[in-house]
Amino acid sequence: MGLSKLKEKYIDFRLVLLLAGFYLMFDIVLIGKIAYLQTFREMEAENFIWSKFLLHNIAFDYVIVLSYMTLIAISTKRFLNRNYSWVKIIIIHTIFSLLIGMVIRFLGDLYSLIFGRLNLEDYDIAESIYAFVYVIDLNFLIYFAMVFIIYTYYYLRQIKVAEKRHSKLESQLVTTRMKMLTSQLQPHFLFNTLNSITVLTDLDPAKARDTIADLSDFLREILYNSDNNRISLEEELRILEYYLNILNIRFSDHLKIYKNIDEDLLQYRVPALLLQPLIENSIKHGYSYDHTDLEIKISVYREAGSIVIKVENNGQSLVESHSHLIENGLGLKNIHDRLETLYQESYYFNISNKEDGSGVETIIKIPAQR
Incomplete structure (x- = not known):
């Protein structure tokens, strides 16, 4: 030093x-x-x-x-x-x-x-x-x-x-919500979702109504709710569920998502709107000509005094380093900045290929706090 x-x-x-x-x-x-x-x-x-x-x-x-x-x-x-x-x-x-x-x-x-x-x-x-x-x-x-x-x-x-951190976190949270909203309002997302709803209107009207409700609830959460920088894991999973329901309609049988959540951690607090960008990143980098079917596994568990959030996929391997992904990915950079502001040096964030070469894993470790 x-x-x-x-x-x-x-x-x-x-x-x-x-x-x-x-x-x-x-x-x-x-x-x-x-x-x-x-x-x-x-x-x-x-x-x-x-x-x-x-x-x-x-x-x-x-x-x-x-x-x-x-x-x-x-x-x-x-x-x-x-x-x-x-x-x-x-x-x-x-x-x-x-x-x-x-x-x-x-x-x-x-x-x-x-x-x-x-x-x-x-x-x-x-x-x-x-x-x-x-x-x-x-x-x-x-x-x-x-x-x-x-x-x-x-x-x-x-x-x-603390006042500077709070102001910075408020700004970062607004930026996160706006970037997520902008991302989800891209024409391909809306067109694909609306096309799926149109098809379901004739085939399965009830599912079409459910998808409209999921889309509405998801956008409402991004715009108006989750004003706190940290929310309970239970609330974070509820918001994520709206997004996953839409993905299941859009990608049909080509995307399978599994969750392994320690229910004892549901009332612990995590950064708001954290999981959705990780799932989005897995889809963005996971699909390829050689990987047309994608499996994503979301795990949340406790390790010593930390909460570990792991998102794994069996898609194509990364060719870029973690630091390069952070520098060039708006969603990932925002996650990195928010974690740094919230926890200073008491966190871990890494995106890398699995050791066995079966895909990519994103690991986040944060202090376990209620």
Whole structure:
């Protein structure tokens, strides 16, 4: 991992600057207090030297605290990413709030010993502990004030990221519905479907009415329903059924579709309008002069903490790579973009030839979420 990526992943310099500004204000208030006490309250200044105070008590302390809180900010980001419980987070921060006083005291004593401000013979561990305990409440308050800033910063940033993701998903879902509608309204689709309905009107009027209803319901779902970016698997399968019914009429005995669905997953949520483009892609690439009869199998099952969606066909093999298909297929690219927006890196999407050469399989793995 490069240095720039490492910084981007673990260190947010705007947050570091925010913490630096907060602690700088604290030091400014401290300097103002001392100046006021010296001027108006005749604070004893016999052994008080401003240069030493600014160098040792402000600059030295400032660097230690800022460095320590930068490490806390990095740790906090990891806590949030790993979804630690609040009880565990509070306990950890309470321990860290005590450690910051110990760290300052230890480094301060070490500094004094190294640079001769304090002789080893004169060093009193009891006095050092007393100095630590004397300001323990102040260190505790300062620490949690800065932790509050850290959590507020990350929380506000997460809200902005979530708003951008939501807006992007809304746009992608609308694009998906429009592309699907445009695809299905192509003349060959409508003409073939309407021709099939015309033939069925004389041969099987009931089936003709059912096909009209399926076409109407399918287009209605694309246009008006499924406004959520994720819907239950049960609802997704219901929408798909309208499309499959139309395909069965159009392709008659040349297309067989099988489904193997784990019913325990019906209430789990999946990206809306996900399956139809996968079926459409299987038909588009599966049929050929050597493959006039096509079988498609749709499988949905659970694997560890993921839902696996697999669409297989026994059609012609692919000559293009997965990445090339994504780049050149509008429906597939939209699926890829939506999965990336919804799940970041927590998903798997791949289209490839089967290992035994019997066709093509599309596999999608997403987190199992209700």
